[in-house]
Structure formats: structure tokens, C-alpha cells
Amino acid sequence: MKIVYALLATTLLTSVAAAPPASNAALDARIAKLAAQEEAKVIAWRRDIHEHPELGNHETRTAGIVAAHLKSLGIEVKTGVARTGVIGILKGGKPGPVVALRADMDGLPVTESNSLPFVSKAKANYNGQEVGVMHACGHDSHVAMLMGAAEVLSQVRKDLPGTVKFIFQPAEEGSLPGEEGGAKLMVKEGALENPKVDAIFGVHIQAQTEVGKLSYRPGGEMASSDVFNIVVKGKSAHGAYPWLAVDPVVTAAQIIMGLQTIVSRQTELTSDAAVITVGMVHGGVRNNIIPEQVELTGTIRTLDKDMQQKIWAAIRRTATHIAESAGATAEVSIQNYAPVTYNNPQLTELMLPSLRTAAGADKVSMQKAVTGAEDFAYFQEKVPGLFVFVGGMSKGTDPATTAPHHTPGFMLDESGFTLGVKTLATLAADYLALKK
Known part of the structure; x- marks a missing residue:
């Protein structure tokens, strides 16, 4: 209709x-x-x-x-x-x-x-x-x-x-x-x-x-254009002994993949288009050291205010729960650039x-x-x-x-x-x- x-x-x-x-x-x-x-x-x-x-x-x-x-x-x-x-x-x-x-x-x-x-x-x-x-x-x-x-x-x-x-x-x-x-x-x-x-x-x-x-x-x-930032915090360890760590790199990778399901599986795309893109991944200083944290930054694009709010909530839910499942934490912040x-x-x-x-x-x-x-x-x-x-x-x-x-x-x-x-x-x- x-x-x-x-x-x-x-x-x-x-x-x-x-x-x-x-x-x-x-x-x-x-x-x-x-x-x-x-x-x-x-x-x-x-x-x-x-x-x-x-x-x-x-x-x-x-x-x-x-x-x-x-x-x-x-x-x-x-x-x-x-x-x-x-x-x-x-x-x-x-x-x-x-x-x-x-x-x-x-x-x-x-x-x-x-x-x-x-x-x-x-x-x-x-x-x-x-x-x-x-x-x-x-x-x-x-x-x-x-x-x-x-x-x-x-x-x-x-x-x-x-x-x-x-x-x-x-x-x-x-x-x-x-x-x-x-x-x-x-x-x-x-x-x-x-x-x-x-x-x-x-x-x-x-x-x-x-x-x-x-x-x-x-x-x-x-x-609309929003910027999201996710700080994944874990526990550092030697890269040779990952069981001693809570690996924020692997957790961040899982979060990146999880974010893709928000648009593909949780958003009514027949209503309007939506985009979630991770544009920056920062973490670690050496090949054999698991770092304390990894930072993800990206953009959200929506054409409807209700959809925008649903996506914001879904990003927070997805990031925090995936991090929790790995024994890590995720701090999510979202800022609006333009309506x-x-x-x-x-x-x-x-x-x-x-x-x-x-x-x-x-x-x-x-x-x-x-x-x-x-x-x-x-x-x-x-x-x-x-x-x-x-x-x-x-x-x-x-x-x-x-x-x-x-x-x-x-x-x-x-x-x-x-x-x-x-x-x-x-x-x-x-x-x-x-x-x-």
C-alpha cells in the first residue's frame, strides 16, 4: 500500500x-x-x-x-x-x-x-x-x-x-x-x-x-548522519598465551559482524533504506601482544527518525551483549552530525x-x-x-x-x-x- x-x-x-x-x-x-x-x-x-x-x-x-x-x-x-x-x-x-x-x-x-x-x-x-x-x-x-x-x-x-x-x-x-x-x-x-x-x-x-x-x-x-564509537575493553596478555587474555580484537571482530545483522535482519528495509558502516578500527601496538582495548568508529544513515532511534538502540544492544558474552565490556557513544x-x-x-x-x-x-x-x-x-x-x-x-x-x-x-x-x-x- x-x-x-x-x-x-x-x-x-x-x-x-x-x-x-x-x-x-x-x-x-x-x-x-x-x-x-x-x-x-x-x-x-x-x-x-x-x-x-x-x-x-x-x-x-x-x-x-x-x-x-x-x-x-x-x-x-x-x-x-x-x-x-x-x-x-x-x-x-x-x-x-x-x-x-x-x-x-x-x-x-x-x-x-x-x-x-x-x-x-x-x-x-x-x-x-x-x-x-x-x-x-x-x-x-x-x-x-x-x-x-x-x-x-x-x-x-x-x-x-x-x-x-x-x-x-x-x-x-x-x-x-x-x-x-x-x-x-x-x-x-x-x-x-x-x-x-x-x-x-x-x-x-x-x-x-x-x-x-x-x-x-x-x-x-x-x-541523517550519525557517528558511533565503540570502545571494547578486555584484558591484555602475550599473544602466545591467549587464554590468559580477554581478547578485545576478536570481540571487536564479532561486534563488527554482529552490526551487519542490524540492517540485514532487524530493519524493515521496505520502509526506507539504512546503512551501518564501520570505517575505523584502532587497537594494538605489536604483533604478539593482545591489547587492552580496541576502538571502532563508524557511520549510521537513516531516512526516518523512528528507524534512526531503533538502530541506535540495536547498536548499543548488539555491542554490549557480544562483549559481555566474551567477558569484555563495550562502551557505546553515538552523536548526530545531521538530521x-x-x-x-x-x-x-x-x-x-x-x-x-x-x-x-x-x-x-x-x-x-x-x-x-x-x-x-x-x-x-x-x-x-x-x-x-x-x-x-x-x-x-x-x-x-x-x-x-x-x-x-x-x-x-x-x-x-x-x-x-x-x-x-x-x-x-x-x-x-x-x-x-
């Missing part, structure tokens, strides 16, 4: 959505023309930022470029929000609601393997070790596209019935342990206040989707015509939910939000041959950036017209 209801909902969503208000058709056309004129600038900004990436909470150079650009457009600017975040406020020529547009600015601790003329050679210290730094998820393009949208909207400000708030966010990829940052901190520091935001929109480039295409999903679009990226269904329905205006009706599609995560979700917890994927793969390319996000060979087709600019600006202008 859930499948039937989902199909009905999809049909209704498609059929009910109408065209943007007729009064905004001329403005949308002008926005499309201005966005096309911005292409060379947007590509140049993106290349510069790509060549000089910065890790989360350290985006000082990027923030400086953004702030200077916004000020040059006559936009009110606030810097230092959530450490390095930048907020711009563009007041339209008429009173009305407030809409926010968001881009993330941080790179990743990844050493780039591409041979681009603007390849990143940047280095930084991350978790106590020197690493390469790269925009391996497209945040450089997000910044450039939002800078382009700001310039477009600033040129039509007299026709905007309300206010546009531009949010350039640091640390979407997360902060170092013990360091707060990202969208959560921006919300805490008032990014959605003064003036109070009524709705927020964001886009994410997608290296496995063809340029010129947009995709979206109402409701749960991207998974479910939840596209407000009513807002999605309202703005679907705007997506079709920006890309063309045949270039907009509903996608399946993905188990990647986005801290844009923290904004969506406070105000209705819509998060859209923009194609960044060259036409005719097999997605299986493209480098995934977060990898050294990650690559984008820059011809897709204009659609991102147009989508952001069109969503903002149409929302203000619809809600004035």
Missing part, C-alpha cells in the same frame, strides 16, 4: 503544480538572460576557489572573496558568522517575505589527482597530519553559483517584493572533534533571523547527473513549476532518496526548505565512468553552472512573488 500511496502522491504533485504567476514570467525570462551572461564570471570564480580550497572553519580566503563581491553589489554584508560564514541581505524594491539561498564553502582532506590547469596543490593539517586539500564535492561551484545568483538578483532588485538572504556556510563536511561549526552553528548564531527567513533553498552539484538536468525529492531526500534532509512537501509542490521554468519541464525529475547526508537539514528544521540537485556530468557520459564525490579524481562539467545560477535566482524571485 505504501507504494500505491507514493505513486498517487507523485501523480498529484505533478498534476496539481501549475506555472509560476504570470506576473513573474517576464522577470524569470530576464533572470535567465542575466544568468547566461554570468557564465564566464561564475566559471572564473569557481576555478579560483578550486585552486585554493580551505578546510571547514578555515575558509578565510573564500569568505573574503564572497564578502567583497556582495559589497560590490550594494548588498548588506555580515561576516564571521559561525567563524567564517558570510551573510548578505538584499532588500527588494517592494515589501514582502524573506527567502534565503545557501551555499557551502569548505573543501575536503583529499589530494587531487586531476591534471586541470587550476588543480589544487593545497596542503593543510587535519587531525594531526598533513593532508592534501581539494574541493572534491563541488562546494567551489556552489559558492560561485550563489555569487552569480546574487549578482543576477541585485540587477532586478527593484522588482523583488521582499528580501533575499544569501548564506555562505562553512564546515558543511563537519568540524574537527570537539569543534562546533556548520549549519548548526549558523542557526544558533541567528543566520535565519534579523530578518526572519520564511523559506530557504539550496542546490548541490551532482557529478553523476547530466548537465542541464535538475532532480529533487519531496520529504526525506538525504539521510534527515527533508524537503517540505508543500514548498516542493509550490516551487516545482519554478524548477521547470529554470531547466525545462523535460529536464526536471523526481529522484530516489540517497544515503548521503547534508547539514542543510539544520536550516530545514527551522523553516521550510527545498534542496535540489544540479547536473554536473558531461552529456553522453556513462555515470559509471565518472569519479564519485569525495574522491581524488572528482570532476565537473562547468557548462552546468549557469543552470545552478538560474535555479537559485528563479526560486527566490518566484517565491517572493507567490508569497507577497
Whole structure:
């Protein structure tokens, strides 16, 4: 029955959505023309930022470029929000609601393997070790596209019935342990206040989707992301005499295998997808010494709050009971990085015509939910939000041959950036017209 209801909902969503208000058709056309004129600038900004990436909470150079650009457009600017975040406020020529547009600015601790003329050679210290730094998820393009949208909207400000708030966010990829940052901190520091935001929109480039295409999903679009840590404590002994030990290595291995049955045997996967991955195993210092403890760290991805809580409980139960059966103990801690990226269904329905205006009706599609995560979700917890994927793969390319996000060979087709600019600006202008 859930499948039937989902199909009905999809049909209704498609059929009910109408065209943007007729009064905004001329403005949308002008926005499309201005966005096309911005292409060379947007590509140049993106290349510069790509060549000089910065890790989360350290985006000082990027923030400086953004702030200077916004000020040059006559936009009110606030810097230092959530450490390095930048907020711009563009007041339209008429009173009305407030809409926010968001881009993330941080790179990743990844050493780039591409041979681009603007390849990143940047280095930084991350978790106590020197690493390469790269925009391996497209945040450089997000910044450039939002800078382009700001310039477009600033040129039509007299026709905007309300206010546009531009949010350039640091640390979407997360902060170092013990360091707060990202969208959560921006919300805490008032990014959605003064003036109070009524709705927020964001886009994410997608290296496995063809340029010129947009995709979206109402409701749960991207998974929540949790980090779990399990410390297995046993008793040390010489490796030649394991009977004198309580071996945390073997116990940890049993826990790793036991965790896999939570998804495969304890979770109703016909409801929604779920993932449990152990990404780090630390323990021991020598080949013939059984250590005192082993530490496991991993990620949990869910698309439903109830399922999330059930998985948390199952991880605690599985780890502690397996450890107990071996005579060891397991200390389990779980921290939430990001909630479910939840596209407000009513807002999605309202703005679907705007997506079709920006890309063309045949270039907009509903996608399946993905188990990647986005801290844009923290904004969506406070105000209705819509998060859209923009194609960044060259036409005719097999997605299986493209480098995934977060990898050294990650690559984008820059011809897709204009659609991102147009989508952001069109969503903002149409929302203000619809809600004035």
C-alpha cells in the first residue's frame, strides 16, 4: 500500500503544480538572460576557489572573496558568522517575505589527482597530519553559483517584493572533534533571523547527473548522519598465551559482524533504506601482544527518525551483549552530525513549476532518496526548505565512468553552472512573488 500511496502522491504533485504567476514570467525570462551572461564570471570564480580550497572553519580566503563581491553589489554584508560564514541581505524594491539561498564553502582532506590547469596543490593539517586539500564535492561551484545568483538578483532588485538572504556556510563536511561549526552553528548564531527567513533553498552539484538536468525529492531526500564509537575493553596478555587474555580484537571482530545483522535482519528495509558502516578500527601496538582495548568508529544513515532511534538502540544492544558474552565490556557513544534532509512537501509542490521554468519541464525529475547526508537539514528544521540537485556530468557520459564525490579524481562539467545560477535566482524571485 505504501507504494500505491507514493505513486498517487507523485501523480498529484505533478498534476496539481501549475506555472509560476504570470506576473513573474517576464522577470524569470530576464533572470535567465542575466544568468547566461554570468557564465564566464561564475566559471572564473569557481576555478579560483578550486585552486585554493580551505578546510571547514578555515575558509578565510573564500569568505573574503564572497564578502567583497556582495559589497560590490550594494548588498548588506555580515561576516564571521559561525567563524567564517558570510551573510548578505538584499532588500527588494517592494515589501514582502524573506527567502534565503545557501551555499557551502569548505573543501575536503583529499589530494587531487586531476591534471586541470587550476588543480589544487593545497596542503593543510587535519587531525594531526598533513593532508592534501581539494574541493572534491563541488562546494567551489556552489559558492560561485550563489555569487552569480546574487549578482543576477541585485540587477532586478527593484522588482523583488521582499528580501533575499544569501548564506555562505562553512564546515558543511563537519568540524574537527570537539569543534562546533556548520549549519548548526549558523542557526544558533541567528543566520535565519534579523530578518526572519520564511523559506530557504539550496542546490548541490551532482557529478553523476547530466548537465542541464535538475532532480529533487519531496520529504526525506538525504539521510541523517550519525557517528558511533565503540570502545571494547578486555584484558591484555602475550599473544602466545591467549587464554590468559580477554581478547578485545576478536570481540571487536564479532561486534563488527554482529552490526551487519542490524540492517540485514532487524530493519524493515521496505520502509526506507539504512546503512551501518564501520570505517575505523584502532587497537594494538605489536604483533604478539593482545591489547587492552580496541576502538571502532563508524557511520549510521537513516531516512526516518523512528528507524534512526531503533538502530541506535540495536547498536548499543548488539555491542554490549557480544562483549559481555566474551567477558569484555563495550562502551557505546553515538552523536548526530545531521538530521534527515527533508524537503517540505508543500514548498516542493509550490516551487516545482519554478524548477521547470529554470531547466525545462523535460529536464526536471523526481529522484530516489540517497544515503548521503547534508547539514542543510539544520536550516530545514527551522523553516521550510527545498534542496535540489544540479547536473554536473558531461552529456553522453556513462555515470559509471565518472569519479564519485569525495574522491581524488572528482570532476565537473562547468557548462552546468549557469543552470545552478538560474535555479537559485528563479526560486527566490518566484517565491517572493507567490508569497507577497
